[in-house]
Amino acid sequence: MSKSDATIRDIAKILGISKSTVSRALNNHYDVSQETARKVRELAAKIDYQPNLLAQHLKQQRTNTIGVLIPEIVNRFTARAVGGIQDVADRSGYNVMICQSNETLATEQNNLKTLMASRVDGLLVSISRNTDRHEHFQYAIDKEVPLVFFDRIVEELNASQVYSDNYEISYQGTEHLLAQGCKRIAFIAGPKHLHNYRNRLNGYLDALKMHKIPILESLIVTTNYTTNDVENYTRYLFNLRQKPDGIFAFNDMAALEIIHILKKRGLKIPKDVAVLGFNNENICGLIEPTLSSIDHPAFEMGVAAAEILIKQIIDKEVYQEKRLIKSRLVIRESTNRKN
16 A cells, blocks of 8 residues: 555554544544544554545535636736635635636636536626626526625626625715816716626716716716727817816726826826726826725625635525625825815
8 A cells, every 4th residue: 555545444444443433533523532533643644644535525515616707817906806715715725716707708608617517616706898698697596506796796696796885986086076176077987787887887977966067978988998998088088179177987007098198198187187097006106196096995805705605605505695895085196186
């Protein structure tokens, strides 16, 4: 017998005890004497016994693996959320299998099939920007696989959700720009079928209505983040007769590119145009001018989603839980027009 082939049967034979006693000793069961447990552990270490995790998981009907389906790992928000997920998984003894949809519905559907075929114990999902159908997730729900949506959620399905206060923080961000004297605020919106972008747009619109500022459809730009998108819609906005004096961008990278383009046009930030980003990336405090942004709590969302999922896996009970993780406005130079 080589060390790598050692089994519970071998330990039981050498010590003259039953296999069940060895198993209970290795799992620190209360009904095994301290002396027997010590002998079992010492012999297991001596012969380099390694438990057969696959056999254990099959017996438990678990793989101790959670599947994570995200739009793209290169996105810093997503990467931070995955960091939160991994932190909880590590502490809870779970492995993480990550798939990225590359922002396409077809890839998302295939990824979900792969994760289901791998018999993951549960699913954490942030949908792609092109996902406007949800039957693939309904299939997982019908199979009673615990499922938690985070950030980009699906309201229509009976699954747990971890989300941010997109409406409230967009309302607050718009009010901040208005308080700085902006009257024509351009809003760069994502796809309207996505819950978070739709709520951000509604927050912007309601803030304008509350302050009796005319809503100009020409200042609302819907984007799918394609190549050259930022340059194209920035050129469009500043070729308008009524040019914007404030811009609320959908993320910080777009906001930084907008600032770069406007500077080349000879405009001053924030004197001529105030610019507000979203996500509060590290670079926001390193550029000139420093970028005001919405601090979107990615890591905390990942932690919350993983905690909800693992609790449902352990409890063997699938239920719907909703958890709100609040964002906050971080004011820096790019919108501070009154100093």
